[in-house]
Amino acid sequence: MDPHDLVVVTGRRLQRVEDVLDGWFDVASARGERFGSHHAHLIENLRRNTSGGKRFRPRMVLTAFETLGGGDLEIAARVAAAFELLHTALIVHDDVIDRDFVRRGQPNVSGSYRDRATTAGISLPLAEHRGMSVAVIAGDLALAGAYRLVDGCGADELTRGRLIELLDDAVSAAAAGEFADVDFSMHNTMPTVDEVIEMERLKTAWYSFEAPLQAGAVVAGAGLATIDALGRFGRNIGIAYQIVDDVLGVFGEEDVTGKSAVGDLREGKRTVLIAHAATRPEWDAVRHLFGSADLDQEDAACIREVLVASGARTYAERLASDFANRAWEALAEDSVPASTRAELAPVVRSVLERTR
Incomplete structure (x- = not known):
């Protein structure tokens, strides 16, 4: 994104x-x-x-x-x-x-x-x-x-x-x-x-x-209701954005994202994706690989398979969509002018499109 x-x-x-x-x-x-x-x-x-x-x-x-x-x-x-x-x-x-x-x-x-x-x-x-x-x-x-x-x-x-x-x-x-x-x-x-x-x-x-x-x-010089609504929009779309970014950090195409698809797994980065997977029995099969400095492409592929099989990827994508929808609800409030809503709506759409 x-x-x-x-x-x-x-x-x-x-x-x-x-x-x-x-x-x-x-x-x-x-x-x-x-x-x-x-x-x-x-x-x-x-x-x-x-x-x-x-x-x-x-x-x-x-x-x-x-x-x-x-x-x-x-x-x-x-x-x-x-x-x-x-x-x-x-x-x-x-x-x-x-x-x-x-x-x-x-x-x-x-x-x-x-x-x-x-x-x-x-x-x-x-x-x-x-x-x-x-x-x-x-x-x-x-x-x-x-x-x-x-x-x-x-x-x-x-x-x-x-x-x-x-x-x-x-x-x-x-x-x-x-x-x-x-x-x-x-x-x-x-x-x-x-x-x-x-x-x-x-x-x-x-x-x-x-x-x-x-x-x-x-x-x-906006009113407090508008400032509050924009804050809630920013909070929710920012969380959605970060969840999507974390999913792409593992499943994204490196030539598109410009980021290694192994780095987060090798580093042992704690994300929504990993936190959810760790609660599933399937995670036991790759727990020892996560965070390994020697993690290679083959090991990373094994972790990705578990993230899919355990439902972690689907869970993270749905959660990102949920936060994006919360952001849209804040943007749709009467205190937010139509001009502001029209300019920020593409942010919501972009996040939702990237989670499908």
């Missing part, structure tokens, strides 16, 4: 977000020069790792803002850019947690500084530690930038306070979700389906869908 195809926002509005991001990086780079070349280089590395994304979260902000009749694009663009910087911060830190050194086929922040260290003759273990340490610092800078953009967005004090609160909640939720995900991996016991759903809502759905939509609505 390509988020870029889900919501269409006019190029002029998205370009303004790009301008805001470029401006933030320019200022941060200039400030960095005061603290030495290493700091300035780090900002430019972070800029490279932020560019080229699909800008899905800014699209969420701008879609709510535009369809709800928002008037001040400058404020909306700065808030939208803040959510993109938040996304950057979280994925940079997530790569550290997962010990990943590549993203989108290119070295990420950790990978870039690991490679610089190995080129300088530092041993690989120390180089990897250096790369991950620098990435923690880079993620902190991006997170601080997100708050700086919202604080200086130009909105009145009341609106700015509400936006900061939304950002606070998104950051806290992401931290709680990430902690739960890490905690799951530390235990041999499998979390329940409900526990996985809550983790995925906190870790991804909240900051990717729920908060950006509500932030755009706040900037547009």
